[in-house]
Amino acid sequence: MLIGFSHSALFIAPTMPDFGREEAIALYNVDRWGGGYFTVNKKGHVVVLPNGSSDQKIDLMEIVEEAKARKLNFPLTVRFHDLLRDRVETINQAFASAIGEMKYGNVYRGVFPIKVNQLREVVEEILDAGTPWHFGIEAGSKPELIAALAVHSDPESLIICNGYKDTSFIRNALLGRKLGKTVILVVEKLEELAHILRVSADMQIEPQIGLRVRLLSKGAGKWATSGGENAKFGLSTAELVAASDLLTEAGLAHALKLVHFHVGSQVPDIGTIKRATKEAARFYSKLHKMGHELGYLDVGGGLGVDYDGSRTTFDSSTNYSLNEYARDIVDSIKEVCDAEKVPHPTIVSESGRAIVAHHSVLIVEAFGSIEKSRDSDKVEAGPDDPSIVGDMIEIYRDLGKKNRMENMHDAQEIRERAQAMFDLGLLDLRAKARIETVYWQIAEAVVEMFRGMRYIPEEVKEMEIATGDQFICNFSVFQSLLDHWALGQLFPVMPIHRLDEEPDRNATMVDITCDSDGKVSKFVDLQDVKETLPMHRWKPGEPYYIGFFLVGAYQDIMGDMHNLFGRVNEMHIYLDDDEDRGYYVEEVLPGNTIGQVLSLTQWDVNELARRMKTQIDAAIKSDRLKPSEAMRLLDDYEKTLADYTYLNFDDQKKES
Numbered sequence: 001m002l003i004g005f006s007h008s009a010l011f012i013a014p015t016m017p018d019f020g021r022e023e024a025i026a027l028y029n030v031d032r033w034g035g036g037y038f039t040v041n042k043k044g045h046v047v048v049l050p051n052g053s054s055d056q057k058i059d060l061m062e063i064v065e066e067a068k069a070r071k072l073n074f075p076l077t078v079r080f081h082d083l084l085r086d087r088v089e090t091i092n093q094a095f096a097s098a099i100g101e102m103k104y105g106n107v108y109r110g111v112f113p114i115k116v117n118q119l120r121e122v123v124e125e126i127l128d129a130g131t132p133w134h135f136g137i138e139a140g141s142k143p144e145l146i147a148a149l150a151v152h153s154d155p156e157s158l159i160i161c162n163g164y165k166d167t168s169f170i171r172n173a174l175l176g177r178k179l180g181k182t183v184i185l186v187v188e189k190l191e192e193l194a195h196i197l198r199v200s201a202d203m204q205i206e207p208q209i210g211l212r213v214r215l216l217s218k219g220a221g222k223w224a225t226s227g228g229e230n231a232k233f234g235l236s237t238a239e240l241v242a243a244s245d246l247l248t249e250a251g252l253a254h255a256l257k258l259v260h261f262h263v264g265s266q267v268p269d270i271g272t273i274k275r276a277t278k279e280a281a282r283f284y285s286k287l288h289k290m291g292h293e294l295g296y297l298d299v300g301g302g303l304g305v306d307y308d309g310s311r312t313t314f315d316s317s318t319n320y321s322l323n324e325y326a327r328d329i330v331d332s333i334k335e336v337c338d339a340e341k342v343p344h345p346t347i348v349s350e351s352g353r354a355i356v357a358h359h360s361v362l363i364v365e366a367f368g369s370i371e372k373s374r375d376s377d378k379v380e381a382g383p384d385d386p387s388i389v390g391d392m393i394e395i396y397r398d399l400g401k402k403n404r405m406e407n408m409h410d411a412q413e414i415r416e417r418a419q420a421m422f423d424l425g426l427l428d429l430r431a432k433a434r435i436e437t438v439y440w441q442i443a444e445a446v447v448e449m450f451r452g453m454r455y456i457p458e459e460v461k462e463m464e465i466a467t468g469d470q471f472i473c474n475f476s477v478f479q480s481l482l483d484h485w486a487l488g489q490l491f492p493v494m495p496i497h498r499l500d501e502e503p504d505r506n507a508t509m510v511d512i513t514c515d516s517d518g519k520v521s522k523f524v525d526l527q528d529v530k531e532t533l534p535m536h537r538w539k540p541g542e543p544y545y546i547g548f549f550l551v552g553a554y555q556d557i558m559g560d561m562h563n564l565f566g567r568v569n570e571m572h573i574y575l576d577d578d579e580d581r582g583y584y585v586e587e588v589l590p591g592n593t594i595g596q597v598l599s600l601t602q603w604d605v606n607e608l609a610r611r612m613k614t615q616i617d618a619a620i621k622s623d624r625l626k627p628s629e630a631m632r633l634l635d636d637y638e639k640t641l642a643d644y645t646y647l648n649f650d651d652q653k654k655e656s
Contacts, residue, residue: 019501021499029525033492036052037052061545063573066571073644074646077556077569079360082575084122087354091349098323102330104344105343110349115140116557117554122356124151127152142166142169142172158348165188165195208258211259214233233262258295258296266302273299280299281297289342305553307491308492357551360552362481365473366545381434382431382434392411395442396438404449443463472510473510478515478518480559481520484520491548493509493533495544505536505537508533512646561601564645566592593641593643616630
């Protein structure tokens, strides 16, 4: 007898008889978090609008087919460079509009903090797109500064140097000054200023100095501790006065050019930003009145991304738009400077997340599912089964809307009794399997009965989660979504095809690492955090592709090497009206091979191959292996060193 379930793990939502693109957009809130860059077409595929225009769309399933034709296995990161350029243009235009609207007396000069995404292709694209606005770059370490100096070419754009600095850092920043670049060394602690002055005197190059102010204003959310009076970086009020005196005594009062502050990353509440900006503008004004030729006020990062589309002060959202952010920054600075009667400074911001998050999509393939239920024959009690097996089956037969909660409670009680009997050795494995099978049938039926109802008991919601599937996906959370694992950061997730079908499952996603934390079980929602995602039932032999969106900030750089799963394959996409499809693949970057990740962890791949050959030679001599078979196995081993670190299902697909 086969045992299983006759119901699917259904999510609680109204039935949609004509499920299509509009229903899919609403179900996954695409129009809320997508920012005008993502939608669903009539085929049920997710499409990307890289410049926000419906005239130029890219079907993600076409990208999937292109990747397969190029023999690129999944997971796959797809970068849309036109989208990246659009983000740069949008933020510059937002500040230009706010400055014009409020008759602000200076300009905006943004910089990209390359810690958010240090990949060369990304940084170069941003700088090129920002050329009309003299968009610059921010570096917080020596490696970042070395890269910034080489790619920076516009004398009117800025290089902002944040972070703690040693002599080498300072000397390279001053080299930039010698080359005619506008390089500003931001002082993070008072002792650092004295060090900068000593090195600059030795090199006979006058520095341009910025002071990072430690504000009382503090952000909110996961990154709130990066601001406030207990922040890791910045000078207190007393230290600001001491820095001013030190510069004046050195005859370099005029070298102080910039005041900097940072209230935190991904600030969800615009009120926090306004308060911090006004406080910093007051510091700027007071320092200006102390005789310093200041010209720049750097408002740092913090411009958030609305990952969940709720437009609230939730950690993964923002209660403001980009235009509101720009207007409030400009207005706050103008208000304070006018009151203090000091000239309006050039406004600098370090908005990295808001520039790069949208341009990158991670596509993974689900290659299996772990289900509480599978379609099967009806379960019947065996002749030797104890009475509780029949009792559980009887509950299922009598289940109806009037007695559904009572029946569910009875089923739970029988399941607990069955477990107790099993622990005492009074219940065999087949009987226990039948009881659990029928229990999950009852649970899923009860969840189904509450679909579309206005009130759903909390225990039914918990049962909905418990009956959900686990989709097994070929990727590593630790490599590609580290912020989700480490900080609980939410990213929009959805299938990128079959969206003309109504999803009939609730699911979480698990990765292929051997760590139980390698999963995605929190999802964006307008009301709260969802613990399952509506999905379509996985069909053996049919690829099911899932997209993780807005992953362009930090995830590329911060991913770790858990289980030695390395960087993933990449495709870079550009729009082009001359192409038949309206776009082309500009570059393909292969992900790490097994040999490469082993080398990163101090394994010599040649030595590994030598050791294996020694063992195989010994196996031949002892007649455990025939020479021809041994050479084939050694060849397989050596070829595997050049394989992608993730799973490859090509052979299985051919067999099916």
